[in-house]
Amino acid sequence: MLVVRAINENDLDALYSMATQVGTGMTTLKPDMKMLGDRLATACASFAETIPPEQRDYMFVMEDTSNGRIAGVCAIKGAVGLTEPFYNYRIGTLVHSSRELNVFTKMDTLYLSNDLTGSSELCSLFLHPDYRQGHNGKLLSKSRFLFIAQFPHLFTQKIIAEMRGYQAEDGSSPFYEGLGRHFFKMDFHHVDDLTALGKKSFIAELMPRQPLYIDYLPKEAQEVVGQVHKSTAPARRLLEQEGLHYEGYVDIFDAGPVLQARVSELRAMRDSELAVVAPDTDMTHACAPAHPEPTLVSNTVLKDFRMIITQATPVNGEIDLSTQDLQLLRCHMGDTVRTLPLNVRKNNV
Numbered sequence: 001m002l003v004v005r006a007i008n009e010n011d012l013d014a015l016y017s018m019a020t021q022v023g024t025g026m027t028t029l030k031p032d033m034k035m036l037g038d039r040l041a042t043a044c045a046s047f048a049e050t051i052p053p054e055q056r057d058y059m060f061v062m063e064d065t066s067n068g069r070i071a072g073v074c075a076i077k078g079a080v081g082l083t084e085p086f087y088n089y090r091i092g093t094l095v096h097s098s099r100e101l102n103v104f105t106k107m108d109t110l111y112l113s114n115d116l117t118g119s120s121e122l123c124s125l126f127l128h129p130d131y132r133q134g135h136n137g138k139l140l141s142k143s144r145f146l147f148i149a150q151f152p153h154l155f156t157q158k159i160i161a162e163m164r165g166y167q168a169e170d171g172s173s174p175f176y177e178g179l180g181r182h183f184f185k186m187d188f189h190h191v192d193d194l195t196a197l198g199k200k201s202f203i204a205e206l207m208p209r210q211p212l213y214i215d216y217l218p219k220e221a222q223e224v225v226g227q228v229h230k231s232t233a234p235a236r237r238l239l240e241q242e243g244l245h246y247e248g249y250v251d252i253f254d255a256g257p258v259l260q261a262r263v264s265e266l267r268a269m270r271d272s273e274l275a276v277v278a279p280d281t282d283m284t285h286a287c288a289p290a291h292p293e294p295t296l297v298s299n300t301v302l303k304d305f306r307m308i309i310t311q312a313t314p315v316n317g318e319i320d321l322s323t324q325d326l327q328l329l330r331c332h333m334g335d336t337v338r339t340l341p342l343n344v345r346k347n348n349v
């Protein structure tokens, strides 16, 4: 059985082993024991609420309870860009027009911006390839929205996710080759590693400050602006189902899209509900759907937050969970849980 739960001190080795498999472009998950150890310590302090909300980094792992294996990881950062500048390119428009000559040109332009400063961030989503089946990827990514819906006061109004940008088969980034390479004189992997070490703002300072016309870039670079890495396409889809969307911000190195949403407009804020764990009664049984849809369920305890997928459906504010479900959630009869249909209802999006 799979459970997504708050990370703890004993997960460091498993986290490191996952980080060895994610590859270039996953800036927040590098196989560096010191960096991961520091991040884990911040995550534990976040769940223990011993550091302020804007410094928090809530990391979750997916555990396979049948063998104790850690199958995946994901995270939500309280806020980005409050200790060092957070850069993106914003794609804007410049119009060059002459009525006399009857010429009107509309040009897409890259502006270096700090517009997303202070946003909360979804990040570090990785599911071990052995587990990429069934609803596992959905459970891992979407479980974070139950956490946000349960504790919205811990997050800022805006939530973002920086998606890994497009890479060619050989791991190079056409956008980086067409732009960043001119300024940094080092290869993409090196820049990515420096970014992971917290040197992103240092590198960003080497970037030109003037708006850049996208049309001036090589064709291969133009084509990948806002495009994701091939193994990141499912991650993008999952976030879009929950209400995030691309609004023209991209990564300064690989032009991967930034997805964003207002926290208040997330599907989970609208459709998740609290339910009390209670045995089925004739009344609730009669109201239960004939073909239940999978439901995400979490407990409501910050420091030991746990989430599963169940076939049980909440009816009239109550839910009948199996003994196994209750063990995974560390819940008992009478406790309150939060529920969210796993899949977007057809009339919703």
Ligand SMILES: CC(C)(COP(=O)(O)OP(=O)(O)OC[C@H]1O[C@@H](n2cnc3c(N)ncnc32)[C@H](O)[C@@H]1OP(=O)(O)O)[C@@H](O)C(=O)NCCC(=O)NCCSC(=O)CCC(=O)O
Residues within 6 Å of the ligand: 026, 074, 075, 122, 123, 124, 125, 126, 127, 128, 131, 132, 133, 134, 135, 136, 137, 138, 140, 141, 161, 162, 163, 164, 229, 231, 232, 233, 234, 235, 237, 238, 239
């Ligand atoms: C992202 C996950 C965890 C997703 O798991 P799975 O691959 O098992 O997902 P899945 O259930 O098969 O697919 C999820 C949804 O995407 C759809 N889907 C699948 N392939 C697609 C494609 N090529 N284009 C568009 N949609 C696609 C599926 O139909 C499904 O939607 P329907 O249900 O509608 O059919 C995994 O692929 C992974 O670990 N990827 C490698 C790491 C990575 O690149 N991570 C993201 C980095 S960026 C990041 O971390 C920030 C974002 C974040 O934190 O969320």
Ligand SMILES: NC(=[NH2+])NCCC[C@H](N)C(=O)O
Residues within 6 Å of the ligand: 025, 026, 027, 028, 029, 122, 123, 124, 125, 161, 162, 163, 164, 165, 251, 253, 254, 255, 256
């Ligand atoms: N090169 C990029 N566009 N990286 C975006 C970062 C990927 C992902 N958000 C992470 O947590 O690591």
